[in-house]
Every structure is written in structure tokens, then in C-alpha cells.
Amino acid sequence: MKYYLIAGEPSGDLHGANLIKGLLKADPEAELRFWGGDYMAEAGGEANLRKHYRETSFFGIVQVLKNLGTIKRQMQECQADVAAFAPDVLILIDYPGFNMKMARWAKEHGIRTFYYIAPKVWAWREWRVKAIRRYVDKLFIIFPFERDYFPQHGLEPIFEGNPLVDAIEARQASLPTAAEFRSRNGLDHRPIIALLAGSRRGEIRENLPLMAALAQKFPEHQFVVTGVKWLDRALYEQYTAGSGIRYVCDQTYETLAAAEAAVVTSGTATLETALLGIPEVVVYRTVWWQVWLRPYVLKVPWVSLVNLNLGREAVTEIIQSGLSTEQAEKELRAIVAGGSKREKMFADFSELRAIIGGPGASERFAARMVEELKTPRTTAAL
Numbered sequence: 001m002k003y004y005l006i007a008g009e010p011s012g013d014l015h016g017a018n019l020i021k022g023l024l025k026a027d028p029e030a031e032l033r034f035w036g037g038d039y040m041a042e043a044g045g046e047a048n049l050r051k052h053y054r055e056t057s058f059f060g061i062v063q064v065l066k067n068l069g070t071i072k073r074q075m076q077e078c079q080a081d082v083a084a085f086a087p088d089v090l091i092l093i094d095y096p097g098f099n100m101k102m103a104r105w106a107k108e109h110g111i112r113t114f115y116y117i118a119p120k121v122w123a124w125r126e127w128r129v130k131a132i133r134r135y136v137d138k139l140f141i142i143f144p145f146e147r148d149y150f151p152q153h154g155l156e157p158i159f160e161g162n163p164l165v166d167a168i169e170a171r172q173a174s175l176p177t178a179a180e181f182r183s184r185n186g187l188d189h190r191p192i193i194a195l196l197a198g199s200r201r202g203e204i205r206e207n208l209p210l211m212a213a214l215a216q217k218f219p220e221h222q223f224v225v226t227g228v229k230w231l232d233r234a235l236y237e238q239y240t241a242g243s244g245i246r247y248v249c250d251q252t253y254e255t256l257a258a259a260e261a262a263v264v265t266s267g268t269a270t271l272e273t274a275l276l277g278i279p280e281v282v283v284y285r286t287v288w289w290q291v292w293l294r295p296y297v298l299k300v301p302w303v304s305l306v307n308l309n310l311g312r313e314a315v316t317e318i319i320q321s322g323l324s325t326e327q328a329e330k331e332l333r334a335i336v337a338g339g340s341k342r343e344k345m346f347a348d349f350s351e352l353r354a355i356i357g358g359p360g361a362s363e364r365f366a367a368r369m370v371e372e373l374k375t376p377r378t379t380a381a382l
Contacts, residue, residue: 001027001373004087005034005044006078006102008053008095010199010228011268013037015117015163015362016093018170020044022366033085035078036093050081054230056098071098079105088373091116092136100128103135112377114369116140118157122149129153138372140365144355145309158368161361164268168275169359171253178258185248187222191337194259194278195225195245196252196269197236204235207265210283212243214263214325214332219244221260221336226252261335263328270315271305274352279335279345280306282317283328306348309355314348 003023007016017039023030024044032044035056041049056074075098082090082102089112092099096119106113115136121128122145132139133154141150141157142164150157176184178192193215197207208225215223227236227249236247248255252269253276256262262273262280273280282304306315316331334341 001029001088001370002031002085003033003089003091004082004085005032005036005040005091005093006095006099007034007036007040007093008056008098010037010053012093012095012117013039013053014167016040017043018163018166018362019091019093019116019366022363023370025363026367026370033081033087051078074098075101078102082106082111083109088112089114089369091369093117094119096120096128100131100135104131107135112137112373114138114140114372116365116369117142118146118150122146129155137377138369140368142361143305143309144357145311158365160364160368161357161359162271163362163365164271164275165356165359166362168253168272172257172276175254175257181251181254181258185224185246185251187224187246190220190222191260192255192258193218193221193223193332193336194255194262194264194273195223196256196262196264196273197225198265198267198269199228199231201231201235203265204231204239207284208236208239210325210328211263212240212245214283214328215243215245217325217329218332222246224248224255224259226255260337261332263332266303266317268305271309271356274306274315274349275356277346277349279339279342280315281328281331281335282315284317284319306352310348310352314345314352 005016007013013036016036020032020040020043032048033050034040034044034048035051036049037053090106092103092113092115094117103113113136115132118139118141119128139155139157141159142162146157147159195211197204197211223245225236225240225245225247227233227247229250233247256273256276256278259278262278263283264270264273264280266282266284270282304315304317307313318327333339335345
């Protein structure tokens with residue numbers, strides 16, 4: 001069968017790659033084409049990568065507005081390529097701003113659509129639930145708490161675990177020891193605090209200055225920011241100059257594995273850090289009016305996927321507009337070696353791993369998709 005996949009972010013590229021491996025196992029004759037990144041190209045063939053997410057990812061309202069023409073052209077390009085490929089199914093991976101529009105277009109053109117990694121409608125933009133119900137044939141979810149949420153809105157999702165477990169397990173065996181990591185990157189003997197400031201230019205701009213200020217409070221530790229290869233090192237150094245923060249590129253898991261604790265922005269990174277067993281504080285800096293509006297627009301009590309899956313605040317979330325480090329310093333001291341919250345956080349992370357489930361989710365999801373494609377398509381969406 002023919003599969004067209006669309007991912008527009010680094011996390012989607014990673015999960016898309018593991019899903020491709022599962023599809024090829026469940027359907028050895030599978031024909032693939034996709035929008036994604038390096039991981040998907042490696043798993044499904046460089047020639048099948050039609051557009052890299054570096055060209056399609058725009059962060060924040062300002063960037064989106066400035067690039068409306070580009071986004072429209074890319075949407076038309078994608079639609080034309082999907083139509084020419086004529087897939088048996090269009091698999092949309094997260095990335096809702098783009099993919100929900102593709103879901104509507106696919107429905108109008110009679111193309112079967114699976115949505116893998118559901119839009120976070122439980123957090124904001126809940127109106128998208130109606131669009132999912134109308135345009136998506138099957139919804140595949142990766143968080144346990146979503147099994148209760150979506151049926152309340154007329155959707156019967158498919159849950160087979162969380163593919164992040166597969167991604168982490170695949171990497172853990174090859175991770176260097178802490179000593180090897182220090183040697184490779186010229187780091188000294190001090191305990192490491194990992195800084196995960198985000199994967200987009202806007203996130204770096206907002207969060208890294210706060211993290212740099214925080215680093216000044218912990219001279220007994222060395223702070224290491226994990227850069228991404230599609231952003232220039234100069235961007236990071238612009239905000240870390242004089243702070244003593246060290247920079248490494250494309251070594252997120254390596255840095256976390258060697259770290260005593262971590263300071264993380266919201267998103268998938270909070271869950272990755274917890275599944276690797278590294279105590280963390282979630283810090284996210286945004287403009288003052290978004291902080292003020294948060295209780296009115298956010299449909300859930302927390303932003304961290306750790307807390308959402310556990311159903312309680314296991315990791316502290318600090319959402320603010322200013323550069324004050326008072327609360328972040330207090331919480332970070334509580335989770336470094338000897339801190340009052342460190343052992344409790346380890347116990348919470350063990351519980352989280354049990355809730356999320358074991359490895360093999362990517363293959364199970366792929367097998368379910370192939371199985372679903374063998375059944376006749378109903379006239380109505382989910």
C-alpha cells in the first residue's frame with residue numbers, strides 16, 4: 001500500500017521515522033512519501049523526503065503572519081504532491097496548524113486520513129475536536145489520559161503506548177558515560193545542569209536569557225545548553241555570553257544522561273527528561289499578557305506532559321514574563337543532589353514510566369494502521 005506522511009517538527013520527525021520502520025515491517029511492500037526531516041529520510045529513503053521541516057516551521061504569531069504567503073504556497077505544493085502520489089492513506093503527525101487543513105482537504109478529495117499524535121485540543125483550541133471528528137478517519141493517541149478525554153467528545157481513539165519510549169530505548173544503549181561526555185565536550189568535573197531551551201528561534205530568545213541568569217546562582221555546577229543543528233550556534237551565544245554556560249549541539253539525550261538535573265521548557269522535552277530519570281524544573285517565559293490570559297485559555301491545570309500524565313504536579317512549572325530567577329533557583333536547589341524534592345521526583349518518574357507503558361508502541365501503531373487499511377472505509381469519519 002501507499003503511505004504519505006506529514007511531520008513538521010523535530011519530535012514529529014523522530015516519531016515519524018519510528019512509525020515508518022513499523023510500517024515497513026507490517027507491510028514490506030509499502031510505498032512511502034513524506035514531509036519530515038533527517039530521521040524520516042534515514043528510515044524511509046532520502047528520495048522520498050519531499051520537504052524538510054526546516055522550510056516549514058514557523059514559531060509564534062508574528063512569524064506566521066510574516067510568512068502567510070510562504071505557508072499558503074507550501075500548502076498548495078503539499079496538496080499537489082499528495083494528489084499526484086494517490087496514497088491509500090494520508091498519515092498526519094501532530095503539527096496541527098498545517099495538518100488540520102490537510103485533513104480537511106483530504107476529506108474533500110476522498111483520501112483516507114489517519115491522525116497520529118492527536119492535536120493537544122485538551123489544552124487549548126478545543127474547537128478542533130469537531131474538525132477531527134469531521135475530517136479524520138482514525139485518531140491515534142499517545143497519552144493515557146487522552147483515552148478518557150476523546151470519547152467524551154464523540155471520538156474513539158486508538159492507543160498503543162507512547163513512541164517516545166521506543167526513541168529513548170533505541171538511544172540509551174549507545175549513550176556515552178558521563179566521563180566520556182565531559183571529555184568529548186571539554187567539560188570540567190562539576191555536576192551538570194542540562195538546559196533544554198526549546199527547538200525554535202523564538203523559544204531560545206525568550207527562555208535562554210532567564211536560564212543564563214539562573215546559571216549565575218550556581219557556580220558549583222556547570223550549565224550546558226543543548227543546541228539543535230538547524231539553529232546557528234551564534235543564536236545561543238547571543239544570550240549566554242558571560243554566563244559560563246557551555247554549548248553542545250545535537251546531544252540532548254547525551255547531555256541529560258550526564259546531568260544531575262535539568263531546566264526544561266514545556267513540551268515533549270519535559271517527558272523525555274522524566275523518562276530518562278533526570279529531575280527537572282519546567283521554566284517557560286512568555287509575554288505578560290499571555291501569562292495573564294493563561295487561566296482563561298488553557299483548558300488543563302498544567303503545561304508539562306509529566307504532570308498531565310500523572311494527574312498532579314510532580315515537577316514544578318514556572319510560567320512568567322520577567323527575568324526573575326527567585327522561584328527557579330529555589331526549585332532547582334530542591335532537586336539537585338541533596339535537595340529536599342529529589343528522591344520524591346525519582347519515585348514519581350517510576351510511576352510515570354508505568355503509566356506511559358513499555359517499548360514497542362511504534363510497531364504496534366503501524367500494525368494497527370495496516371490492519372485498519374484492510375477494512376472497508378466507512379462513509380462517516382470517527
